[in-house]
Amino acid sequence: MGQKVKINVKERYTDGEIDLSMSDLDEVPVKEIALLKKTVSLDLSNNRLINLPINFSTLTNLTKLDLSKNEITELPEDFGALSKLTYLDLYRNKLQHLPLSFGQLTGLKFLDLKDNPLVPAIAKVAGPCLDTKGCHQCAKDIVTFYKRLQSEVNTEMEIRNKARQKQLEINRQKKLEEKKKVKKEKQKAKKENTEKLIKNNTEKISKKEPKKNKTPQKKKQKKISIGSLIFWLIIILFFVVWVLTSIQHPWVDPLISTLNLYFENLLSKIPPEYRPYGISCINSVKVLQVYTRNITLKAIEFVNTDKNIQEFFNRIKESYYKLTEASVTSK
Incomplete structure (x- = not known):
């Protein structure tokens, strides 16, 4: 292949017309043509063009365009x-179809x-176009055909x-109905x-009612009192442990060390x-x-410094000692 010839588009410009025919072009210099904004006629005939660039349609001032005798597909x-x-x-090219936007070329x-x-369908609409009148009719029929198309x-x-949209709405309604269902x-x-649980519980209660007497009630009361005692003991024990851990007794x-290890392991698993x-x-617990x-x-500190409290504890001690002496003497 020979070297690509660079065309000076400006030199080919005369009174709004650019003649680039027979220039051995295989692509259209759209950017150079666009700079000449007053261009209304462009002749690109007798070149080696296979297609037009994407930005070719930016040359919107063109009123006359000759692309004949190329290889445009x-x-x-x-x-x-x-x-x-x-x-x-577009005489003598390799076009089989025309773009749908052809219907916009109303002028x-x-x-x-x-x-x-x-x-065949487009060839039939285009007609033979043997003379100027035939080409006028071709333009009219092709534009009308593509407008209708x-x-x-x-x-x-x-x-x-x-x-x-209707199908989407139907699908949406179906999904909503399925969710509701x-x-x-x-x-x-x-x-x-x-209802089944209530019925079962009612049947159990009704079966147990004839066998009830005073003894089970007493046992139930005892169970309740023992349960309450255990609950309060746990609360008191928790309070004592809390206070002892707080003052670091x-x-x-050993309990503090165990708890620290436990919390570290727990944090590593979270x-x-x-x-x-x-x-x-x-941190909140520590605070x-x-x-x-x-x-x-x-x-x-208050207990150790308050005189009234000290006297109260001294009286308790004295009473304790007297009771101890009395029990030893009686024996």
């Missing part, structure tokens, strides 16, 4: 943006499509969109289970995103222990 989809075209020569008065391998496509697209079934099952050092909450909880410790130490 297709035109850009937005070719109809060249709406000012009145003359278009087109001349169109030559001879010697193109057009599909565009309208039909738009109508079909609109129908499809409406059908799609599942919800009702769950509520019904829950209600049936509740030597008795509970997922990373929840770990800050665990640390925050532990509460500090408060408890301060209150306890103040209470101990």
Whole structure:
């Protein structure tokens, strides 16, 4: 292949016309042409063009365009943006189809499509175009054909969109109905289970009622009182342990060490995103222990310094000693 010849487009410009015919071009210099904004006529005939660049349709000031005697196989989809075209020569190319936007070329008065391998439907509309009158008729018929085709496509697209929207709405309604149905079934099952439990409990109670007497009631009361006692003992024990751990009494050092190890293991097992909450909880417990410790130490200090309390404890000691002496003497 020979070296690519660089064309000076400005030198080919004369009174709004650019003649780039027979320039051995295989691509259109759209950017250079666009700089000459007053260009209304462009001759690109007798070159080696296979297709037009995507930005070719930006040359919207063109009224005359000659693309004859090239090897163009297709035109850009937005070719109809060249709406000012009145003359278009596509003689002897390799076009089989024309873009749908051709219907926008409403000002087109001349169109030559001879010697193109057009599909039969388009070739029939284009006609023979043997003279100027035939090319005028070709332009009119092709633009009308593509306008109608565009309208039909738009109508079909609109129908499809409406059908799609309708189907989407039907699907949405079905999903809503299915959700409602599942919800009702769950509520019904829950209600049936509740009624079944109530019925079973009622039957059990009714079976047990004839066998009731005073003795089971006493046992129940005893169980309740023992349960309450155990509950309060646990509360008191928890309070004592809490206070002892707060003031860091030597008795509970092993327990504190065990708890620290337990919390460290627990934190290591918590997922990373929840770990800050665990640390925050532990810190809150530590703060509460500090408060408890301060209150306890103040209470101990108060007991050790208050004279009335000291006298009260001394009287208790004296009473204890007297009772001890009396029990020893009686023996």
